Amino acid sequence: MKFEVTILGSSSATPIFNRNPSSQVLNINERLYLIDCGEGTQQQMLHFGVKASRIDNIFISHLHGDHYLGLLGLLSSMHLNGRTKPLNLFAPAPLKEIIDVQLKYSETVLQYPINYVFTVPDKANVIFDNQDIVVESIPLDHRIDCTGFLFRQKKRNRxxxxxxxxxxxxxxxxxxxxxxxxxxxxxxxxxxxxxxxxxAPEEPKSYAYCSDTIYSESYFKQISNVDLLYHESTFLNDMLERAQSTYHTTALQAGQVALKTNAKKLLLGHFSARYKTLNELLDEAKTVFPDTELAVEGKTFVIEY
Amino acid sequence: MKFEVTILGSSSATPIFNRNPSSQVLNINERLYLIDCGEGTQQQMLHFGVKASRIDNIFISHLHGDHYLGLLGLLSSMHLNGRTKPLNLFAPAPLKEIIDVQLKYSETVLQYPINYVFTVPDKANVIFDNQDIVVESIPLDHRIDCTGFLFRQKKRNRxxxxxxxxxxxxxxxxxxxxxxxxxxxxxxxxxxxxxxxxxAPEEPKSYAYCSDTIYSESYFKQISNVDLLYHESTFLNDMLERAQSTYHTTALQAGQVALKTNAKKLLLGHFSARYKTLNELLDEAKTVFPDTELAVEGKTFVIEY
Known part of the structure; x- marks a missing residue:
């Protein structure tokens, strides 16, 4: 069964050069799950051949603009392209107000229903369950309410x-x-x-998405032993103080998270615009956790054993 | 005195391939004026070397997403990049509510003031005046309240x-x-x-931006004799009925607007995603108004005699 993630955006806060704000698309058994949706996500989808019509579930980690400002454009394009099937939207509750006010003033009534599932920031919850996977929210520790998402394949039949x-x-x-x-x-x-x-069936695979968070052991237990861990690494460790004051993680710390939670592989992302190239971030994480890669635009990571 | 417009986005409704939603930047005497701000405008600015810090005035024609969804990302990047000088924002009044709700939930207090000037859709008004130019709003006829913008250089001293x-x-x-x-x-x-x-000084130049509108002679008098007319041309004329039902203009009609208002030159834009190439739109407008060009991404048009 296919289980892979394609990176649509890797930048934190402000876009830079060819780095766009956060967005990723998971393909699990040919169903697409969109995780975060920074400005320009729909353009990135066009660029990398990801069909919006195949997405039925969108997960938004928090309401900083670099994680959701592309959503209204995507919802609008789905509407204009004739979508009628429901869309599930997992996000902090105020996102509904943000969407509604914009639809109101554009006098748009979407031709498809949005089913909202509101995330809560203080407790891990199962928020989605279908024949392939179970998704849990991961309580993270950021400046505003923020959850990561843990995707676990279900155990399959023999x-x-x-x-x-x-x-x-x-x-x-x-x-x-x-x-x-x-x-x-x-x-x-x-x-x-x-x-x-x-x-025997294939072993169930798992993917943890930890978008924006200060280094905190509070969520380590929940994400332990995942096959692939995406973790933000906004700064190099020489900017640890800045990382802490802005509730972000350094590349070194991201390596430590992977090590301590026994991840099989680590993806780094959410890079500060100050880094024109990313090799230093990769090298720093690798000093702690060698099996690390950069989650850069257009790359697809297959989750295997 | 420099007077030129650079196109950042030429697409209507949904982005396609390399066509982004509406946005343009006017350079008048080395001051930059941003007109509309579709999703991805800040990325287009990075791409074409337009410095956000040089923009002090932003004009939003109406509240369909393809004309303003890039604004919050741009405002946020200006904030993160240390802007403190005021920004003037000319737009329909509800845009303030849309901006405020998003800033509230991201817990962002911009480090610079926004001075709002609310446009009204039913009357041409002078909305801006500095040493170089006067800007008037142009009442257009679209599905929701919508104004174009007329930029007129002031008469200079001998x-x-x-x-x-x-x-x-x-x-x-x-x-x-x-x-x-x-x-x-x-x-x-x-x-x-x-x-x-x-x-004698140079003759004052003028630029009219007519974003989204059904063909309507109501604004012809106001925009007569401009040096450069940008006019939407969403469809070919074989889709006239669709253009009328969606309150848009065809390429043929855009040519007629330029002809009847005695424009010196016409720019076509706001192209429907159905057109993979744009030559037919250009050719159609030229049958009526030969001095026509396509307002495509990255092109700069110098307004001259």
Missing amino acids: KLLKDKLEEFNVPIEYYTALKKGVDYTAPDGTVYKNETLTS | KLLKDKLEEFNVPIEYYTALKKGVDYTAPDGTVYKNETLTS
């Missing part, structure tokens, strides 16, 4: 081994039980162990 | 001919009167005609 089922004449009505791991007892009393007739 | 002033020993205290066109009478009674001592 896979039937068609040739073995034929060989042992297993009736079709046992297949569902076999997928769940039950053994098969034939009419003659022979017991076939489940492992003989099925193979 | 230019002193230094060699003639020396030749005829004209005392310095007469210079101000000479610049206004007054003749000089010497102590011996000799009258020197003003034209002998001064030369």
